[in-house]
Amino acid sequence: MLRKAPPLEAIEVFVAAAGGRSFRAVARDLALSPSAISRRIAALETFLGATLFDRTTQIPTLSAAGRRYLLMVEPAMVAIQRATMQLAGPQDERISVAASHSFASAWLLPRLGELQRDHGIELEIIPTRDFNVLRSGQARFAIWGGNEAPADLAATHLFDAVVTPVAARRLACGRSPPANEHEIPDYTLLSMRTPARLWERWLALAGVHAPELKVREFATLQLAYEAAAAGMGVALGLPLVVEPALEAGRLLACAGAPRSLGESYRLYRSPRLAITPPEQLFVDWLRLSVGRSMQRFALHAQRPTLDPGLVA
Known part of the structure; x- marks a missing residue:
C-alpha cells in the first residue's frame, strides 16, 4: 500500500528547520547529525514533489511552497503535542x-x-x-x-540578533526616515545603554564610516522603540522585540538590510x-x-x- 503521508519525523524536522536557522543548529537541538537533517528534508521534498527551502543562501530559507506547507502542517504538529500532553500527564x-x-x-x-x-x-x-x-x-x-x-x-x-533600522513614517522634526545607510549618521540614533555601541557596530558592517554620531541611549529596547515610534529618531529593530511596533505600523523598516551583530x-x-x-x-x-x-x-x-x- 502506498504511503499517503510522509513520515512524521520528516515533518518534525521540517518544522524545526523552518525557523530561519542553519541545518547544523537544528541538528544540535534534535540530537541528529546535519546530514540526517538534510536527508529527511530532501526525502520530504521528494515525497511532496516540491522544493521547500532555498539553499542558495548561507542559511536555508523557506521557499514559497515551504511557507504554504508550514502553514498547513504546523497546526497539526501542535495538535499532536496537545493530544499527547492530555494523555501523558496533568495540565x-x-x-x-x-x-x-x-x-x-x-x-x-x-x-x-x-x-x-x-x-x-x-x-x-x-x-x-x-x-x-x-x-x-x-x-x-x-x-x-x-x-x-x-x-x-x-x-x-x-534566534540571531539580526537587526535592521526602523523609524516612524515621519519623524517629529518633519523629516522622512533615511533612505539608505549613508544617510543614517545625519539622524538622531536611538539605542540601549547595554550592550554599548550597537549603532557603531551596525554601521561598520554596512561599510559606513561615521566618526561622529548623535546617539540617545535608553535603559531598555522597548523604551528605544517607543521613542522611535514618537518620531525621536532611528532605532535598530531586533526580531521579536520590535514585532508589535512593526505589526501595528508604528515603526517601519527603513534604510539598509538586516545585519547580524554576531550575538x-x-x-x-x-x-x-x-x-x-x-x-x-x-x-x-x-x-x-x-x-x-x-x-x-x-x-x-x-x-x-x-x-x-x-x-x-
Whole structure:
C-alpha cells in the first residue's frame, strides 16, 4: 500500500528547520547529525514533489511552497503535542521563565493566553538577566540575548540578533526616515545603554564610516522603540522585540538590510534537572512561535517603506 503521508519525523524536522536557522543548529537541538537533517528534508521534498527551502543562501530559507506547507502542517504538529500532553500527564503546569523586560513585555507576555488556552501551561515570568536564578532553581528556563553561554548551563539557540533600522513614517522634526545607510549618521540614533555601541557596530558592517554620531541611549529596547515610534529618531529593530511596533505600523523598516551583530538569543536551563513533559511542550511551542516571528520579521525587512497594511 502506498504511503499517503510522509513520515512524521520528516515533518518534525521540517518544522524545526523552518525557523530561519542553519541545518547544523537544528541538528544540535534534535540530537541528529546535519546530514540526517538534510536527508529527511530532501526525502520530504521528494515525497511532496516540491522544493521547500532555498539553499542558495548561507542559511536555508523557506521557499514559497515551504511557507504554504508550514502553514498547513504546523497546526497539526501542535495538535499532536496537545493530544499527547492530555494523555501523558496533568495540565495546568506552571513554569518559571526568566527574561529581559523588553523581551518579556513585547513578545512573551502577549502569548501567555495562547499558551495556557492551547496547552494548559502557565508561565511565571521573572524579569531578570541574572544567571543565578537558574542555578538556584528559582527559574526553570531563561531567554536572554548575548554572545556567551556559561559552561554550567545548557543553552539552545533560538534566534540571531539580526537587526535592521526602523523609524516612524515621519519623524517629529518633519523629516522622512533615511533612505539608505549613508544617510543614517545625519539622524538622531536611538539605542540601549547595554550592550554599548550597537549603532557603531551596525554601521561598520554596512561599510559606513561615521566618526561622529548623535546617539540617545535608553535603559531598555522597548523604551528605544517607543521613542522611535514618537518620531525621536532611528532605532535598530531586533526580531521579536520590535514585532508589535512593526505589526501595528508604528515603526517601519527603513534604510539598509538586516545585519547580524554576531550575538544570539538562547534558551537556558540547568542540565542538572530533567525536562518534564509539560516543559518539553513549552520548549517545542517556543521554537515554533519564534520561527513564525522570524518569518514575519524577514517579511517586514524585505518590504521597507510600504504601507503596513500591505504586509499581511
